[in-house]
Amino acid sequence: MQFNMEDIVDSMEGITYLTDTGGMIFAIGRRHWNRFAADNDGLGLVDGSGVLGHSLFDFISGDDVRDRYRHFLSAIISHRVGRARLLSRCDSPAVERELMITVTPIYAGDTIEGVLWQSLTIGETIRPRLDLFDFAQQRRLAADGLKSWPILGMCSYCQDVRFPAGSCDADGAWISAEDYYHRGGDSRVRISHGLCPDCFEDADAALCA
Numbered sequence: 001m002q003f004n005m006e007d008i009v010d011s012m013e014g015i016t017y018l019t020d021t022g023g024m025i026f027a028i029g030r031r032h033w034n035r036f037a038a039d040n041d042g043l044g045l046v047d048g049s050g051v052l053g054h055s056l057f058d059f060i061s062g063d064d065v066r067d068r069y070r071h072f073l074s075a076i077i078s079h080r081v082g083r084a085r086l087l088s089r090c091d092s093p094a095v096e097r098e099l100m101i102t103v104t105p106i107y108a109g110d111t112i113e114g115v116l117w118q119s120l121t122i123g124e125t126i127r128p129r130l131d132l133f134d135f136a137q138q139r140r141l142a143a144d145g146l147k148s149w150p151i152l153g154m155c156s157y158c159q160d161v162r163f164p165a166g167s168c169d170a171d172g173a174w175i176s177a178e179d180y181y182h183r184g185g186d187s188r189v190r191i192s193h194g195l196c197p198d199c200f201e202d203a204d205a206a207l208c209a
């Protein structure tokens, strides 16, 4: 029996894809990917159209977050570490969702020929709806009127937000989205992804031997 790379990533749990050592996506696990695309108003991306052949980094929002993923990739392809593994959140409006993301090199002999990226959902908690996590609506509104709304920084890892909306780098307090609403925060904001100081702190914490 013969398998190819696509069959293997297609069979894996979670959102799974393969990149080359420069971050170009060349295979995705279609079964889980298509459900993810449908749930996230990204139907244009079914079967990886618009994704295959593109750089992973084109799809990561926030300079800090993109730099962090580049750091993982370069640590792996330089053989400095065996893999990277981090906990992250990927909430939708009514679901708090915890992910385990692993980044693993694929060897052919002694050479790293590609990198496997896998995001597994390890916990989901249903909660009252929080509009801040309706990113599809954010994109729809971006066309009209949204430009005048203040920017709200959101941490890509823990999904805390910087209160109040419109705070600049040095000021504002990082709090949970629930606390944001308790403190009178409004949904009419533009989300800007980055990393909060706690999650920014140790770039090497996710790297494993």
Ligand SMILES: [Zn+2]
Residues within 6 Å of the ligand: 155, 156, 157, 158, 159, 160, 195, 196, 197, 198, 199, 200
């Ligand atoms: Zn954070």
